[in-house]
Amino acid sequence: MTRTTTIRLWDAADPARHGGKAAALATLIRHGLPAPDGLVLPADLTDAQVTEAIDDVLTWAASTNTVHGFVARSSAPAEDGAQASFAGLYASRFAPASSDALLDAIRDVRAAATAPAIRAYAALRNITTPPGVAVLIQRAIRPYASGVLAAEIDHGTIRRWTLEAVHGLAIPVVSGTQRGERHHSDSETPVPAAQSEIILPGTATELRQPPGEWITLPGIEDRPGLGAKIRTSGAGLLHLYPPNTDQHRPVLTAALRDQLVETAAIVAAVLHHTSIDIEWAATPDGAVHILQARPLTSPIPEQPTLTHSAGTIWKGIPAAPGRATGRAHHLAAEASRTARPAGDDAVILCENLGTNALDALLHNPAAIAATRGGPLSHAAIVARELGIPCATALPDDLLTIPAGIRITVDGTAGTAELAAARGVDARAFVPDTAAAKAESPAAGGARAAPD
Amino acid sequence: MEPVWNGMLTCDYERTRPHATPFEWDLYTRSLLRWPLVLMNDPEPYGRLRRAGIVDVSEPVHRALTNRWHAHLRDPDYVADLITRTAADRQAVALALDACDTANQDNDLPGLTAALADATTAFLRVNATHIVNWLLPEDRWEQLLADLLGSRDSALTCLSALQLPTKPGHILATATAETDILARRAPAAARREAWTTAALVAAAGNDQALTEVRALAMVLSWAAGSEERRKELREHLLATARAWCDATSTDPHRITTEDLLGEDRHDPHHDNQTLGRR
Numbered sequence: 001m002t003r004t005t006t007i008r009l010w011d012a013a014d015p016a017r018h019g020g021k022a023a024a025l026a027t028l029i030r031h032g033l034p035a036p037d038g039l040v041l042p043a044d045l046t047d048a049q050v051t052e053a054i055d056d057v058l059t060w061a062a063s064t065n066t067v068h069g070f071v072a073r074s075s076a077p078a079e080d081g082a083q084a085s086f087a088g089l090y091a092s093r094f095a096p097a098s099s100d101a102l103l104d105a106i107r108d109v110r111a112a113a114t115a116p117a118i119r120a121y122a123a124l125r126n127i128t129t130p131p132g133v134a135v136l137i138q139r140a141i142r143p144y145a146s147g148v149l150a151a152e153i154d155h156g157t158i159r160r161w162t163l164e165a166v167h168g169l170a171i172p173v174v175s176g177t178q179r180g181e182r183h184h185s186d187s188e189t190p191v192p193a194a195q196s197e198i199i200l201p202g203t204a205t206e207l208r209q210p211p212g213e214w215i216t217l218p219g220i221e222d223r224p225g226l227g228a229k230i231r232t233s234g235a236g237l238l239h240l241y242p243p244n245t246d247q248h249r250p251v252l253t254a255a256l257r258d259q260l261v262e263t264a265a266i267v268a269a270v271l272h273h274t275s276i277d278i279e280w281a282a283t284p285d286g287a288v289h290i291l292q293a294r295p296l297t298s299p300i301p302e303q304p305t306l307t308h309s310a311g312t313i314w315k316g317i318p319a320a321p322g323r324a325t326g327r328a329h330h331l332a333a334e335a336s337r338t339a340r341p342a343g344d345d346a347v348i349l350c351e352n353l354g355t356n357a358l359d360a361l362l363h364n365p366a367a368i369a370a371t372r373g374g375p376l377s378h379a380a381i382v383a384r385e386l387g388i389p390c391a392t393a394l395p396d397d398l399l400t401i402p403a404g405i406r407i408t409v410d411g412t413a414g415t416a417e418l419a420a421a422r423g424v425d426a427r428a429f430v431p432d433t434a435a436a437k438a439e440s441p442a443a444g445g446a447r448a449a450p451d
Numbered sequence: 452m453e454p455v456w457n458g459m460l461t462c463d464y465e466r467t468r469p470h471a472t473p474f475e476w477d478l479y480t481r482s483l484l485r486w487p488l489v490l491m492n493d494p495e496p497y498g499r500l501r502r503a504g505i506v507d508v509s510e511p512v513h514r515a516l517t518n519r520w521h522a523h524l525r526d527p528d529y530v531a532d533l534i535t536r537t538a539a540d541r542q543a544v545a546l547a548l549d550a551c552d553t554a555n556q557d558n559d560l561p562g563l564t565a566a567l568a569d570a571t572t573a574f575l576r577v578n579a580t581h582i583v584n585w586l587l588p589e590d591r592w593e594q595l596l597a598d599l600l601g602s603r604d605s606a607l608t609c610l611s612a613l614q615l616p617t618k619p620g621h622i623l624a625t626a627t628a629e630t631d632i633l634a635r636r637a638p639a640a641a642r643r644e645a646w647t648t649a650a651l652v653a654a655a656g657n658d659q660a661l662t663e664v665r666a667l668a669m670v671l672s673w674a675a676g677s678e679e680r681r682k683e684l685r686e687h688l689l690a691t692a693r694a695w696c697d698a699t700s701t702d703p704h705r706i707t708t709e710d711l712l713g714e715d716r717h718d719p720h721h722d723n724q725t726l727g728r729r
Binding site (some may be wrong): 362385 | 466501583608
């Protein structure tokens with residue numbers, strides 16, 4: 001091994017050569033905290049030296065469990081600092097355990113460090129960014145759940161905290177493409193996640209499986225892993241449809257949530273921060289892993305009660321033209337006759353429509369918003385027959401809207417929008433999972449299913 | 452349909468119809484494989500069966516078959532023939548299912564078994580039309596109509612108006628006699644006629660566009676009606692299959708299409724129906 005080229009993560013102590021991320025994680029490892037070990041390719045390596053270093057990495061890999069591949073993470077000198085996090089600007093890449101894939105991943109991470117957005121962010125913050133970026137190589141962890149946690153600490157005690165959790169890797173939360181389950185120190189009740197895809201690192205065998213095959217999700221104690229279908233795969237990652245049976249079950253147990261908060265406090269103490277922002281992963285063996293730790297560079301947001309607010313727009317497919325506003329009315333409630341019948345100011349919310357919708361349709365509803373199907377779905381066809389504005393293939397999240405909330409459907413644009421409040425406070429509501437289940441059909445991941 | 456993966460598209464009914472029985476998945480995948488045969492008299496199967504519920508289609512096959520079909524859909528003569536043939540297919544299923552009902556009422560198990568085999572065979576042709584949910588040339592039509600009508604909004608409104616079944620859809624068809632469904636549908640029918648006329652007038656002077664507009668107007672109404680009638684026939688077939696299972700003490704969750712078709716009739720490309728002219 002050419003030890004002048006790579007170093008073990010726990011030896012990373014120079015933020016200028018090894019980057020802020022690696023230096024922080026090395027500190028945690030030296031204090032016995034659960035950060036995955038790895039190798040660091042220093043920022044000043046040439047491309048040729050990086051190529052040579054692959055053999056070092058593979059030799060190291062032989063001594064660790066890389067059945068789920070590697071992850072190559074940026075670790076820039078200015079990254080994860082007290083003044084600027086550079087969050088989301090540098091790159092991380094997963095790769096199967098092969099030399100070519102790993103080299104490609106490392107090159108991608110190094111190339112991403114020259115992105116104009118990084119220079120613009122640094123200029124905005126008046127920070128000088130030295131050229132080059134260190135690359136941290138770790139074995140890929142296959143988590144039950146992962147996410148981010150921000151906390152403020154006062155004399156060793158957590159004062160306020162907030163965390164967001166998803167099943168699988170935290171990529172959807174970190175990239176902002178999906179909403180994780182949101183917990184906050186000011187509330188005992190989390191805001192449910194809206195997760196449409198689970199991302200996991202795959203084994204070589206799993207990555208050869210085509211879409212439609214089943215993967216067993218990582219479980220935790222008392223929550224065995226469920227089967228999930230492959231949507232697609234590539235670059236070392238499996239993209240999975242969340243199991244339909246798991247849509248309304250909380251991601252985190254109270255015990256795991258408390259474990260995460262306690263770990264954050266310890267991490268902050270070790271790094272001498274009064275506020276901390278960590279990326280974490282929880283694995284089936286009950287362990288919590290710290291994947292990144294940095295000082296919080298912005299205040300902790302208020303309790304996340306606003307999952308939807310006036311102006312929230314859901315995008316789907318145009319199905320029947322026209323635009324109308326009315327009160328949200330869940331068809332499941334109508335079918336069970338436990339709610340007042342739909343009237344001419346009702347907006348019917350449903351997955352699709354069946355014959356049980358006839359009564360509601362004949363009461364001249366204002367509009368129909370469906371989460372399944374396309375322009376030839378039964379909801380779309382009956383909407384056009386009756387001249388009712390209709391949008392289909394809207395996000396399942398729409399079905400969490402409580403009955404009575406005013407909503408506007410634009411059947412020409414294929415959208416649904418939360419309207420301004422009238423009578424019911426639509427500015428802020430927290431979907432109560434139990435109530436939503438009683439009122440609305442179960443949300444599913446499938447779309448445009450031919451019927 | 453799942454995203455393209457290694458040059459392959461996957462149709463996964465296990466995912467989109469998670470509560471269906473293996474028999475129902477089998478109906479979908481068998482009929483998907485042979486839509487080119489049923490709709491174009493083209494013997495090339497649409498992909499490869501992975502298992503009941505999942506079909507894999509290579510991108511080149513998908514492109515070639517859909518391009519050929521889309522070319523056919525620009526021809527009003529082909530579309531008229533398609534409408535006639537698929538109506539005959541539906542009639543064949545309806546008649547076979549009626550025979551099933553009669554045999555069931557008469558406790559005639561051999562008669563029920565034979566009629567159910569006929570119904571299943573015929574339904575595989577009818578079910579092939581479910582591809583209209585994602586294989587119609589909607590983008591091409593939208594562009595054509597936008598060029599003719601002057602805006603994308605007009606094109607979308609026109610397309611929407613044209614996607615109206617000739618007869619009430621399956622939900623409205625369940626209304627009682629007191630509800631004048633035809634009167635309720637009259638404005639939509641008038642809109643369809645008005646937009647058809649508007650598109651034809653806009654295409655006047657351009658023979659190719661005029662021909663294509665005539666064809667697409669027919670296709671869109673056919674597709675909407677086809678989906679509504681297919682739904683009714685599918686429900687009837689599945690109910691009949693459950694009745695057959697009751698009569699034969701068979702688990703409805705374990706039957707296959709082959710069980711209902713009988714031996715020598717399980718080739719996914721077996722087709723003893725009259726083929727179309729094209």
